[in-house]
Amino acid sequence: MIIDDLITNRTQEDASYAAELAAKGQNMTEEEWAAYLAGLRGAYNYTDLNRVTEAMEYINDRLSGYGYTSGYKSIEISREQEPSGRLPKGYTELEYLESSGTQYIDTGFNANQDTQVVMDCTLLSNTTSAAAFFGARNEDASSAQQSFIAWSTGNGASIRSDYFGDNLSATYSLVGRRIVINKNKNVCTFDDKTVTNKTNTGQLALSLYLFGSHSGATANLRGAVMRLYSCKIYDNGQMIRDFVPCRSDSNILGLYDLVGKQMYPNNGSGSFIGGGEVQPVLFRDSELDPYTWYESDIPTVSQMDQYLANVAAIRSVLDMPDGTPNTPEDMEALTYEEANDIEQILVIVEEIMNRVVSGFRRSGQFAFWSGTLGLPCADSDFGRTWEELDKMEREWNDLENADWYLLAYGNLGVTK
Secondary structure, eight states, X not given: OGGGGOOOOOOHHHHHHHHHHHHHGGGOOHXXXXXXXXXXXXXXXXXXXXXXXXXXXXXXXXXXXXXXXXXXXXXXXXXOBXXXXXXXXXXXXXXXXXXXXXXXXXXOOOOBTTEEEEEEEEEEEXXXXXXXXXXXXXXXXXXXXXXXXXXXXXXXXXXXXXXXXXEEEEEOOOBTOEEEEEEETTEEEETTEEXXXXXXXXXXSSOOEESSOEETTTTOOOBOXXXXXXXXXXXXXXXXXXXXXXXXXXXXXXXEETTTTXXXXXXXXXXXXXXXXXXXOOBOOTTSOTTSOOTTOOOOHHHHHHHHHXXXXXXXXXXXXXXXXXXXXXXXXXXXXXXXXXXXXXXXXXXXXXHHHHTOOOSSSOOOTXXXXXXXXXXXXXXXXXXXXXXXXXXXXXXXXXXXXXHHHTOOOOOO
């Protein structure tokens, strides 16, 4: 039974352990992650909301069957949202960032043999024999031993991958096509064309550029005329940059890094051209039950106010014994004692109902254990006497399972 699953004995130790795991964050062990996601006694998450909600609905149904109206209201979890966008206030996400060949972004990251760059882009034209989508090398020469670059060569008719002393080309026209370049260590894929360099090791002393190549002291850009839609950089499998085109409120164009949470402006000459603004999209996840909490849900203040209002409504129906906890005022900074109180209230209400049913005594009239009203004890002052029930050929087992309201009005259809 759901009432048996309620938790009323959380301790400070439980709360301290939950706080300890939360502080570890991504550094938790697999066992700690499993425990954290399953629901800790010292934390309050979607599993607690679902357990308590199920118990409240069960109790409310029992009260309704006995003629009571508690005022309980089911909470509908609306998942229709209007995303505010991925960028913080002060920045507007754009569809793309377009360069003329003289603009570039300095990523601030020095590539090594374990670097991966994934770029969504379109080469608009190729005005030079070689144009770099991104990269860096220690000298402006194809023989550079320290290099990590993705090129368009042959005036747009070929591609080339430079990887720490090994350069490899292939015939493949890119001009005017939107493609994804995935340069993962020594393997570089241009859409559906793959170039595999020799395996090597290295560490660049110069940072990676986007829209061009960081090439030695001369800073020969060899910039591409292109549009960039997004770019991600990984260091040994861990994402360290997640760039999206943006415009600041001061009308500066550049790339915003969702990982480092900062904007990278143009480091070259001239100005970028920005694409259209990315508009928020309304969506609703129809796969999820609107009355069940999920890990991805973020409860609103109004939802949690109704959650506690439901606890208070159920608590207010019956005369509660001394020592019954009060309903917490709000869910903000909920303590483990308050979490216990919420579920203890429901346990006590259930116990009272069970005592009433099992505490019928043979007298002139049934009496509510804590008051003077006869069954069903809801806006009524009369019930069936034992004499009347005897004539109706009722037995004790029948009465234990009887519905109070039907019993009081004499139309209970139980047959001996």
